[in-house]
Amino acid sequence: MSGEGISSAPPPGANQDWTIDQGWEAYSQADHDVWITLYERQTQMLNGRACDEFLRGLDALDLHRAGIPDFKRINEELQRLTGWSVVAVPGLVPDDVFFDHLANRRFPAGQFIRTPHELDYLQEPDIFHDVFGHVPMLTDPTFADYMQAYGEGGRRALGLGRLANLARLYWYTVEFGLMNTPEGLRIYGAGIVSSRAESIFALDDPSPNRIGFELERVMRTLYRIDDFQQVYFVIDSIQTLQEVTLRDFGALYERLSGASDIGVAEIVPGDAMITRGTQAYARAGGRLARAPAG
Ligand code: HBI
Numbered sequence: 001m002s003g004e005g006i007s008s009a010p011p012p013g014a015n016q017d018w019t020i021d022q023g024w025e026a027y028s029q030a031d032h033d034v035w036i037t038l039y040e041r042q043t044q045m046l047n048g049r050a051c052d053e054f055l056r057g058l059d060a061l062d063l064h065r066a067g068i069p070d071f072k073r074i075n076e077e078l079q080r081l082t083g084w085s086v087v088a089v090p091g092l093v094p095d096d097v098f099f100d101h102l103a104n105r106r107f108p109a110g111q112f113i114r115t116p117h118e119l120d121y122l123q124e125p126d127i128f129h130d131v132f133g134h135v136p137m138l139t140d141p142t143f144a145d146y147m148q149a150y151g152e153g154g155r156r157a158l159g160l161g162r163l164a165n166l167a168r169l170y171w172y173t174v175e176f177g178l179m180n181t182p183e184g185l186r187i188y189g190a191g192i193v194s195s196r197a198e199s200i201f202a203l204d205d206p207s208p209n210r211i212g213f214e215l216e217r218v219m220r221t222l223y224r225i226d227d228f229q230q231v232y233f234v235i236d237s238i239q240t241l242q243e244v245t246l247r248d249f250g251a252l253y254e255r256l257s258g259a260s261d262i263g264v265a266e267i268v269p270g271d272a273m274i275t276r277g278t279q280a281y282a283r284a285g286g287r288l289a290r291a292p293a294g
């Protein structure tokens, strides 16, 4: 998630906007098998866990069991549904490049896939996280607009020096968001839906706090990139998320520049508690401190 600074040059072989050819024909059978393994274990689990928008998107794109999808194929349907497309990139791209793609309704997706030895944890976003995790939500028209607005807002935040605040909004919504529905809590965050262990932890474990989404609160909250989250923020719907983030953030950034950060396990006055977590998991040292993920 941490970009690599502004205006660094693209790596050799990449275009000026950091895109590369997906090179779909060059994936090996072992690469496709990793996709199939991950795809099957996630889809089995996500009924009743992922939100309807995500599950509908997965169906619409027909991210089938045959292996790594060809972007040419998914882009036809994605273009038709919301005008978005997926473009291949080598890995993390600089913040300004990332925002420019989003503002133009292009989602940059890692071209490579993890090895069979790192099915559960890897640092850089690969094609499974990016395509399975992010792209289904981009078939939802409201979420599609939210992501474009994030790209536009990102360019603005960069200019104003408030990117740290805006990145927290992305983290706690696009990556790790939960949604309150009449059927119960559901996942919409890509970092959760693309992880077997966190898809269970985020909804069922007594450890993390689950708190009603409040924009300013979220933008003040630190996050961790090395383990399961200690707090999840819960929206009522994609529509309400889009409505509260549509307004101009100028005044908000002013207030944030004088406000203190909030720790990952902190509860502050005004929090709408959905679950008060025990934090038992984090206190016991977490996953990565104990043993390699299995
Ligand atoms: N690049 N490929 C890729 N994917 C991301 O999610 C990403 C990125 N560059 C920067 C970035 N995210 C974040 O720093 C911003 O959302 C703040």
Ligand code: FE
Pocket (backbone or CB within 6 Å): 125, 129, 130, 134, 175, 190, 191
């Ligand atoms: Fe992501």
